[in-house]
Amino acid sequence: MSDFPAYAPSEEHELLRRTVRELAEAKIAPFAAEVDEESRFPQEALDALVANGLHAVHVPESYGGAGADALATVIVIEEVARVCASSSLIPAVNKLGTVPVLLAGSQGLRERFLGPVARGEAMFSYALSEADAGSDAAGMRTRAVRDGDHWVLDGAKMWITNAGVSRFYTVMAVTEPGAGARGISAFVVDSETDAGVSFGARERKLGIKGSPTRQVVLEGVRVPADRMIGAEGTGFKTALATLDHTRITIAAQALGIAQGALDFAVGYVKQRRQFGRAVADFQGVQFMLADMAMRLEGARQLTYHAAVKSERAMGGERVPDLTFVSSACKTLASDVAMDVTTDAVQLLGGYGYTREFPVERMMRDAKITQIYEGTNQIQRMVMARQLLK
Ligand code: CAA
Ligand code: FAD
Numbered sequence: 001m002s003d004f005p006a007y008a009p010s011e012e013h014e015l016l017r018r019t020v021r022e023l024a025e026a027k028i029a030p031f032a033a034e035v036d037e038e039s040r041f042p043q044e045a046l047d048a049l050v051a052n053g054l055h056a057v058h059v060p061e062s063y064g065g066a067g068a069d070a071l072a073t074v075i076v077i078e079e080v081a082r083v084c085a086s087s088s089l090i091p092a093v094n095k096l097g098t099v100p101v102l103l104a105g106s107q108g109l110r111e112r113f114l115g116p117v118a119r120g121e122a123m124f125s126y127a128l129s130e131a132d133a134g135s136d137a138a139g140m141r142t143r144a145v146r147d148g149d150h151w152v153l154d155g156a157k158m159w160i161t162n163a164g165v166s167r168f169y170t171v172m173a174v175t176e177p178g179a180g181a182r183g184i185s186a187f188v189v190d191s192e193t194d195a196g197v198s199f200g201a202r203e204r205k206l207g208i209k210g211s212p213t214r215q216v217v218l219e220g221v222r223v224p225a226d227r228m229i230g231a232e233g234t235g236f237k238t239a240l241a242t243l244d245h246t247r248i249t250i251a252a253q254a255l256g257i258a259q260g261a262l263d264f265a266v267g268y269v270k271q272r273r274q275f276g277r278a279v280a281d282f283q284g285v286q287f288m289l290a291d292m293a294m295r296l297e298g299a300r301q302l303t304y305h306a307a308v309k310s311e312r313a314m315g316g317e318r319v320p321d322l323t324f325v326s327s328a329c330k331t332l333a334s335d336v337a338m339d340v341t342t343d344a345v346q347l348l349g350g351y352g353y354t355r356e357f358p359v360e361r362m363m364r365d366a367k368i369t370q371i372y373e374g375t376n377q378i379q380r381m382v383m384a385r386q387l388l389k
Pocket of ligand 1 (some may be wrong): 093096126128129134135136137138161181182236237238240241242243244323372373374375378382
């Protein structure tokens with residue numbers, strides 16, 4: 001018999017949800033349409049999150065952070081994404097950028113780089129992808145060459161979320177050409193003090209338009225040898241081990257987007273009248289709502305389950321199925337988000353297709369969750385490898 005070690009969100013988790021929901025509705029939602037329309041960084045959201053200590057809740061207390069667990073971090077991201085997906089990338093990417101340092105960084109790196117993030121003085125991005133190395137991330141070409149007690153980085157990282165806004169970057173680079181995944185190392189780059197870092201133009205995107213996506217260009221960037229995260233040649237493993245924890249945060253973003261769309265659709269169908277009654281009275285509409293809510297709750301349960309496994313692994317426990325559940329919840333939640341937001345547009349009819357209502361933005365925002373942190377095809381490959389190994 002199993003010992004039934006189910007997770008249960010605590011009272012603190014529920015209190016956190018209420019707190020973030022109130023904050024998000026008051027301080028972030030009012031700007032969400034404008035941020036999308038103008039493709040501008042949601043500074044109001046960053047300010048509100050920092051003022052309330054919600055911009056990087058995962059940073060442990062020992063480095064000056066709130067020390068929130070992975071489930072609490074999921075709840076923060078979910079509630080911010082419910083009103084503005086772009087803004088939810090502030091806590092999500094701060095986690096993505098810092099987890100390599102938490103998993104494999106030296107004490108010195110942790111002390112130096114996590115404090116500013118915890119205090120809201122700096123953000124931290126993650127630079128793995130390149131123009132010709134997305135799914136096949138190990139095919140990267142950015143080089144790091146040893147020069148005395150420094151490494152010199154050259155190359156261009158593509159699609160980097162919050163590039164230009166973040167100060168710190170975890171950068172994966174080839175230190176031993178020809179060695180494949182084992183020839184890649186990870187470094188912390190400080191764009192304020194390391195000369196040679198510049199940023200490409202902002203990508204013009206379908207959704208999450210408030211979140212800047214830019215190239216990070218590295219030209220002769222000299223970093224001290226102690227900026228390497230972990231041992232030489234372990235950077236790709238650290239990058240993938242990080243994604244085991246952070247694909248869960250993308251699932252959280254997807255859940256939030258879907259919940260926002262469902263909540264809006266439920267309110268709308270009760271108001272909208274056709275054939276002399278509220279459209280919510282039609283069984284065809286009710287069945288759509290029931291399916292949306294059912295699938296969303298299923299994805300949420302898997303995501304919370306994965307978050308608890310992530311927390312256990314962060315605490316040092318061996319969690320052999322973390323890779324599987326992390327990929328599974330990201331895939332399920334993102335597919336559900338795409339379906340739920342599309343159905344929400346449908347439930348608003350022609351109005352849903354216009355910018356007068358938020359559901360078309362939510363549908364555009366949902367799409368990215370099927371693509372980044374590994375496309376859903378790659379997630380299926382990861383899951384299948386776990387099953388077959
Ligand atoms: N944890 C630790 N190590 C792992 C691992 C994991 N989860 N998975 C694999 N490894 C190890 C392997 O054991 C192997 O090590 P050894 O050689 O010592 O055995 C090494 O890593 C290489 O593994 P693979 O041979 O499986 O590597 P691969 O080249 O076949 O690639 C992949 C695997 C799953 C396709 C991987 O490249 C991948 O995940 N691609 C998708 C890229 C991705 O997710 N990018 C996200 C960018 S961030 C982002 O998008 C952010 C955002 O939007 C906000
Ligand atoms: P490709 O790898 O070229 O894939 C093209 C198609 O082929 C996809 O449908 C893919 O699923 C499919 N495919 C590829 N290989 C296989 C296979 N073996 N089996 C089946 N199908 C396959 N990266 C970062 O490092 N940091 C970031 O902060 C970041 N933020 C991002 C933000 C945005 C808005 C976007 C769009 C991307 C971001 N990325 C980031 C990059 C993102 O992770 C990649 O776009 C993603 O991993 C896919 O890589 P690609 O775009 O090169 O697609």
